[in-house]
Amino acid sequence: MKRTTFFTLNTLGAKRGGLVKAVIKRANAVAAAEPDRAVHLLTLGLQTQIDSVREEMIQLDLLNPRVQVTNLIHTLGQQKANEKQTKSRFLKRLNRHFIVFDDVSRSENDSYRVFDNGVYVQYVRFDAMDRLVFIDYFSDTRHRLKREEYLENGQLFQIIHYSTTTNKPVSRQFLHGNGTCYLTLWHKMNSVDWSHLFYFGKNEQLQFNDPAAFYTFALNQLLAQYPAVLLSSEFRDRLPNLPKRNLDAVVLDVSHSDIRKIAFGHSNHFVAPFDETASISGVWNTLFERLGEWSAIITATARQATHMTQKFGHDSLFHSIPHAFTNRVAGNIVSDAVNPNRFVVVSRIQVKKDVAESIRVMRQIVDRNPHAFLDFYGFGYNDPLEKELHALIKELKLTEHIHFKGFVTDMQEAYAGAVATLFTSQSEGFGMAILESMSYGIPVIAYDICYGPAEIIEDGVTGRLIPKRETQQLAEAAIDLMEHPETRRTMGLRAVGALEPFSDQQYETNWVNLLDKLDSSMV
Template structure:
């Protein structure tokens, strides 16, 4: 089995999880076994997986030890149970799919939260003592069973967590202690696994045990979250095959990739390269930078994190002054630069629009919204949120801006080009410099230079012939990243790792 290992799969994809989804689908198309594996507890993992077509291909460390890696869904009529069997009085909350629960004596004992107003999918139940202090929370898996119980003490700090299988048997216990006013994990107990109990002092130790236990001869772990689980991966047994996948830049300062400190995300594989069988990067330039800085690295394979699917593009349907931005709302993406460019374009292009697709930091998003409001750009800048499939948006857009100060690859850039959407980007490591040919399918301008960015966008919008040329070239050059081409790279890597097992 090929395992793509991360920390958490949310209902909204970051670049890393998007890359994992793409990779699983590519492997499935090729007939290679693959699953996404996550180490954090997540009672919605299977619900989220279904959103992205990954049913049966995702599970967590907790699922594994709880014995619930399947997708089976069960349901219970909780309202009927509480009213008919327990004789509780229920107070339905008007503004949320929630219920306050009173016992037969009228005491307020619990508060239940559901996923929707049909009151079928129970999310959690909070329990209270006689002083109305929350003392316990039951968390229900999206598949319908009680999955976890948290015991709480003063100020709702966690005292212990218990994890169950579908039959209600305890499979994992975690205990905590207050240290300097902080809740600190003290011990993890794995109950009745392989006919005995196991004890761990740290999450890292627990994770390594999981990787070693799950592993079978011929399996490969592709570590996509090196900052969070890199050390647990590095600590696995010598016979376990582990590849570190680089999704972003490895040096903090892109102006000094050979000398600046390393990012914490890649400190483990780059300081302990002997513990990894392979490094995988998305661009040739990053491979060159790594080899120029470090000795004794494992073999490095260049495999893009994304690939294009065949699409039919009608360039006549594009709105010539519609710009798209696809990025998280986080400081390194510098989305404000895009809005500032639009603010300068409005006078000359009254119909210019910037559609922003992304999510992230609330303070960062609020800063963007405040700027839009202050400059009266509500009819020109639109916050569209997270959208799973942007095909129809790319079909209408005529330009994409990338204003990050760094990018490992930039899936959004490749997707845009595949729909005939040219990209004007800062000239940054690594993806944009490899995907964009300046003056051919877009433009590369000096990093963080908003004036140059504005000038390039303005020139593009003023010249219909240039737009047509860039769009045609975008479609042509994106074909370098077909599914077949990417599949060949993965096939070469898997064959090389298979040869290692045969030695």
């Protein structure tokens, strides 16, 4: 019997980073290879219209239609039948009692400001299918008091109450289809972190002072419906919805008569300098302190699995399954015209990604070639780190040489015609951007860090490996490829030809074999 399989994420969407992409890739592969296995992506964060997210991703060919998407908080409530209210009917009713203005700042023409005798009282938004998404309510002094969020079926699902001084959420109510509340969530004062949750069940009322305990309770409720399950723990981060204990603790505390629990190591498990000479990061403590309770621990590189077994033993517990990236146009792009001045970075703006280092490298490249430029694909969080990055670009006089392109789903747009991809992370679990770039015939010049670059790149053959923090060496390697186009072309061709260990077929086989083993009564 195939276990019903749940791969966990915090949120799901078309525009997400490498971890989310990797989990989606796995779910798609397993669903395609094993039609008799039920595969779920289970999200923990607050996503009201999760069905629309799934629809969009299927339409974009990012998600296999066999993969089910479920939000854990949704599973505790009871939905009612579809009673979608049309946008025209809703606006007609509003106009009978209020004055309604289009929000002209949004080109989508989907949002409206509502006034009562000249006082701004509501802000209303619809989605692309004219379904009501939310309504904001305001005080006479234009402070947001609360937001009502709606499901695709027209049901009021969540009410968020806001502080009038900070405009941050203070509490949230989650509602059944009949309008009664089944869950109240409190935020810490002046913070988005969760603090207390109150569950109002039919036969029990429970208080949770730790969100991790709430999630374990909700998982127990959900998984009890299935005779045999597999549940994954995918991230160790401290998040607003898991501020005290991380997902490993949540998963390990789940009780079920026939369950297999797996953990995937998407990231490096050391603190700075992020190699085997360093201490173990505290966010991994739960995973390692309770090793005997896992059915399997998977890493993306054999090197990381080896480091773990050397430290903790349990050799049979650790498995290495590299990520995969199969490019449908591999090889074709290699023959595309190369812009001899163009370099690429594909990354989030995050501390361990150290995008600022690629900016310092570009300063040295531009010193040699004033026409050189860098196209940056990815996203930031509009936080101090992103502001510091823009300040560094200005300080190094690179404003005309650094182009921010945003997030793209068509990776050919990012890589086509580049001399090379610069990869300057301090710490990785794998480095999907390396695989993506090589699959398009674009060599990668990377720091040799834990983990990923050395497991994917053969130095001088399919790309370049540079000792970490050697900025000048990395810049010189980039300049060398820029000035020797035939060397660069040969390296790109070899990069494409070196990806068999990372093929979809090999990836699928690895995961099916592991899951089949976990399906059995003995692990």
